[in-house]
Amino acid sequence: MISPWNFAFAIMAGMTSAALVSGNTVLLKPASTTPVIAAKFIEVLEEAGLPAGVVNFIPGSGSEVGDYLVDHPKTRFISFTGSREVGVRIYERAAKVHEG
Secondary structure, eight states, X not given: OBOOSTTTTHHHHHHHHHHHHTTOOEEEBOOTTOHHHHHXXXXXXXXXXXXXXXXXXXXXXXXXXXXXXXXXXXXXXXXXXXXXXXXXXXXXXXXXXXXX
């Protein structure tokens, strides 16, 4: 999950919850400017009893952490909400990793 800075909680929590109820594990990379709200969400999930490793909190800059996650060959799905410019860049990078 790569979530946006606006609607920092609602979109991040909604995208993460949708992935979880669908049976997926999650690497949650919040917007660089909103890591605290995502960290608090992770705390709530842990207090609720979510097993370790089901949601993994990966804060950091989009150009470093985001690119690493997008470019990784074991990344199976990318859920992104944000600007068109960044979205096009993410999907172009992801397509290159999975060509062939």
